[in-house]
Amino acid sequence: EAPLVWKVKAPTYSNLLSWRPMFEDQEIADIPIIAASIDPCICCMDRFHIVEGSREKVVAKEELLRLSWEKTRKISAQRGLRLPESGGKA
The missing domain is CATH 1.10.287 (Helix Hairpins)
Structure with missing residues (x-):
């Protein structure tokens, strides 16, 4: 067994x-x-679980990195900042 x-x-x-x-x-x-x-x-x-009620989701390193890039772009746009071209790709 x-x-x-x-x-x-x-x-x-x-x-x-x-x-x-x-x-x-x-x-x-x-x-x-x-x-x-x-x-x-x-x-x-490099990963974590999100549990909301009966729903569960695993967020892996790649998605964490993508979410980080998206948030950086959003904050930069709100502040009128320009990111370098070699920044994260989503």
Whole structure:
């Protein structure tokens, strides 16, 4: 027999909550050391779930990047700024 579902949860999500008290009253130079102290798995954080009622959606890295580009364009347009031509493609 084998499991039907196997979910691996990296400890990064649980350990992120410890950052807040660790960052309080610290120097900017301490940020990298504090961040590394929980051994974060950054590649585990390239997506997230959105749950609204019974609807659930997974947003992956590509969509996050696209949404970031769209928001940057929108804010730039509102402020009358011109973005460089080599900016994000959507």
